[in-house]
Amino acid sequence: MNNLVDLDTPASPALATPPRASRAYVLPLIVFAIFALVPLSALWGSQSFILALVTRIMILALAAMSLDLLIGYGAMISFGHAAYVGLGAYSVAILASHGITDGFIQLAVALGVSLIFALFTGAISLRTKGVYFIMITLAFGQMLFFLGTSLAAYGGDDGLTLASRSMFFGSKFLKNDVAMYYVAFGVLLGAYLLLRAIVASRFGRVLRGIRENPVRMEAIGFAPYRYQLTAYVIAGMIAGVSGFLLANQTEFVSPAYTAWQRSGDLIFVLVLGGLGSLHGAIIGAAVFSLLADILSHYTENWALIFGPILILVVLYARGGITGLFGSKL
Amino acid sequence: MTLTLALVQILNGLQFGLILFLIAAGLTLVFGVMDFINLAHGVQYMVGAYLVAAFTAMTGSFVAGLALALPAALIFGLLLEVLIFRHLYDRDHLDQVLATFGVIIFLNQAVKYIWGAAPLNVSIPDALSGAVEITDGMLYPVWRLVIIAVGLAVGLALYLVVNKTKLGMLVRAGASNAAMVSALGVNIRLLFTIVFGVGAMLAGFAGAMVAPILSVEPGMGDNVLILAFVVIVIGGIGSIRGAFIAALLIGLVDTLGRFFAPTLLKLLLDPSAASQTGRAIAPMLIYILMAAVLFFRPSGLFPSKQ
Numbered sequence: 131m132n133n134l135v136d137l138d139t140p141a142s143p144a145l146a147t148p149p150r151a152s153r154a155y156v157l158p159l160i161v162f163a164i165f166a167l168v169p170l171s172a173l174w175g176s177q178s179f180i181l182a183l184v185t186r187i188m189i190l191a192l193a194a195m196s197l198d199l200l201i202g203y204g205a206m207i208s209f210g211h212a213a214y215v216g217l218g219a220y221s222v223a224i225l226a227s228h229g230i231t232d233g234f235i236q237l238a239v240a241l242g243v244s245l246i247f248a249l250f251t252g253a254i255s256l257r258t259k260g261v262y263f264i265m266i267t268l269a270f271g272q273m274l275f276f277l278g279t280s281l282a283a284y285g286g287d288d289g290l291t292l293a294s295r296s297m298f299f300g301s302k303f304l305k306n307d308v309a310m311y312y313v314a315f316g317v318l319l320g321a322y323l324l325l326r327a328i329v330a331s332r333f334g335r336v337l338r339g340i341r342e343n344p345v346r347m348e349a350i351g352f353a354p355y356r357y358q359l360t361a362y363v364i365a366g367m368i369a370g371v372s373g374f375l376l377a378n379q380t381e382f383v384s385p386a387y388t389a390w391q392r393s394g395d396l397i398f399v400l401v402l403g404g405l406g407s408l409h410g411a412i413i414g415a416a417v418f419s420l421l422a423d424i425l426s427h428y429t430e431n432w433a434l435i436f437g438p439i440l441i442l443v444v445l446y447a448r449g450g451i452t453g454l455f456g457s458k459l
Numbered sequence: 460m461t462l463t464l465a466l467v468q469i470l471n472g473l474q475f476g477l478i479l480f481l482i483a484a485g486l487t488l489v490f491g492v493m494d495f496i497n498l499a500h501g502v503q504y505m506v507g508a509y510l511v512a513a514f515t516a517m518t519g520s521f522v523a524g525l526a527l528a529l530p531a532a533l534i535f536g537l538l539l540e541v542l543i544f545r546h547l548y549d550r551d552h553l554d555q556v557l558a559t560f561g562v563i564i565f566l567n568q569a570v571k572y573i574w575g576a577a578p579l580n581v582s583i584p585d586a587l588s589g590a591v592e593i594t595d596g597m598l599y600p601v602w603r604l605v606i607i608a609v610g611l612a613v614g615l616a617l618y619l620v621v622n623k624t625k626l627g628m629l630v631r632a633g634a635s636n637a638a639m640v641s642a643l644g645v646n647i648r649l650l651f652t653i654v655f656g657v658g659a660m661l662a663g664f665a666g667a668m669v670a671p672i673l674s675v676e677p678g679m680g681d682n683v684l685i686l687a688f689v690v691i692v693i694g695g696i697g698s699i700r701g702a703f704i705a706a707l708l709i710g711l712v713d714t715l716g717r718f719f720a721p722t723l724l725k726l727l728l729d730p731s732a733a734s735q736t737g738r739a740i741a742p743m744l745i746y747i748l749m750a751a752v753l754f755f756r757p758s759g760l761f762p763s764k765q
Binding site: 276 | 490494496498543546547550552553554556557558560562563564565566567568569571572681685688692735738739742743747749750753754757758759
């Protein structure tokens with residue numbers, strides 16, 4: 131856990147000071163402990179519903195967390211991040227429809243496709259700044275959305291149902307919902323630790339420096355473009371993995387996964403939980419999903435409540451949920 | 460025959476492009492003057508279409524419906540500005556994107572709640588509901604020609620206001636350096652409210668004009684919004700001239716691309732593969748165009764800021 135301790139000495143006072151190191155991992159520790167214990171809810175019954183919901187939360191959290199590397203640490207407001215979820219999901223579905231069900235091959239393709247798409251679109255998008263960057267990432271996401279809708283061979287608008295979940299070592303253990311749950315849990319935990327390490331590394335410090343003042347960083351000898359592009363590719367690949375998991379969990383893919391509204395949801399999740407903390411994305415994903423789930427039980431017009439909540443969060447709850455906790459934990 | 464078909468497609472592209480221009484004009488000015496990114500602009504287009512549908516049903520006449528819908532769209536836009544957007548000008552782009560995204564979520568559901576999820580139909584005034592023969596045996600709907608004429612007229616009027624009047628001068632000055640204009644004693648907030656109101660009304664007007672030829676349904680503004688963003692980014696944020704040229708470009712490329720891409724690819728591929736790839740590539744064309752423009756000119760074709 132050295133990386134967490136490193137966070138205690140920010141490079142510049144202008145950077146958001148993280149909570150004291152001894153306490154910085156209390157909140158994430160609680161979050162992951164809860165996730166680890168959720169399957170025990172079987173003891174009280176109604177397991178499959180809760181398992182599916184929390185698996186979805188963890189997959190959403192994974193995508194939002196990768197976006198945090200871009201928005202929270204790199205100030206790159208990507209409005210097309212759902213594209214990578216779609217790429218990962220379609221990698222699984224298209225390979226499976228051709229009879230390739232080996233999870234490692236599917237995962238490798240998901241990562242590879244995300245890498246190529248992120249490298250290509252990132253290289254163009256990062257030439258622009260500010261609003262133009264938001265717009266161009268949005269446009270690339272839409273491009274993929276329309277590509278998905280026109281793939282008649284793979285379901286087009288209607289999407290594609292998976293014949294089966296991915297196989298690992300020739301075994302179909304992912305069919306078991308508890309196994310699926312713990313795979314998602316393991317991936318989320320792994321990605322969290324990886325991103326923690328990245329953020330605390332020299333690379334992460336440079337990235338945060340660029341967020342605060344790109345001109346100064348350039349003046350002292352760093353090329354912002356390369357660091358930002360690397361972060362963009364890493365984030366895209368992690369989101370691709372979340373797409374891989376999403377396809378397996380729902381056993382269905384559709385162009386709707388890449389719609390720009392989904393990219394908006396990812397940003398909402400992130401801001402709701404709190405930017406630039408990584409575990410904020412996880413908490414945001416949990417609150418977002420539970421809220422949507424609970425509200426939709428009461429009324430089909432839950433969006434009438436959801437929209438204003440979003441506006442109020444932006445106007446009055448700066449720093450998100452972790453921001454509220456930040457001073458105490 | 461092919462030539463006539465091409466002519467029809469060009470007219471369709473022109474009509475689509477002019478509708479995009481009506482939406483993009485307000486968006487680009489709001490963006491340019493206040494540096495405010497308003498995702499809810501597409502909702503204004505939807506609201507315009509719903510208002511004209513409601514008022515037409517109420518009065519029984521499209522013209523009366525339109526006459527009532529326009530001020531209503533204006534008031535609605537100003538209401539949103541006062542209630543929500545005004546609190547966002549000093550925030551960063553991320554906050555603006557999110558809050559206006561919340562407005563979209565709310566209003567899409569609200570129109571579904573009020574008018575139902577089923578598409579509404581709006582009838583055109585009888586005098587304009589026919590078709591004219593543009594070449595031998597090729598009929599073209601009069602209403603689409605009306606949209607083209609009205610779009611061009613609005614474009615010309617905006618050009619004159621922005622380039623020849625004092626108000627237009629202030630808008631242009633605001634788009635290139637808002638702080639300086641404010642320091643020179645101009646009430647930039649009032650200026651912005653005017654620009655915002657006109658922009659919202661134009662988007663509502665665009666929605667009203669297409670209401671008779673498209674289905675009026677919840678979420679109809681969402682995709683148009685993205686296209687309007689593509690337009691203003693290609694044209695250069697804050698530039699009416701850029702928005703006009705880019706809107707026509709996007710309208711024509713999109714319409715002609717969908718029509719000709721499968722045909723052109725037949726020269727290279729076998730027919731079924733050509734129509735497959737053609738249909739896959741066509742909707743992506745405008746985004747590829749946008750990426751290409753931004754690659755060579757990262758601030759669009761006619762940037763208003765230096």
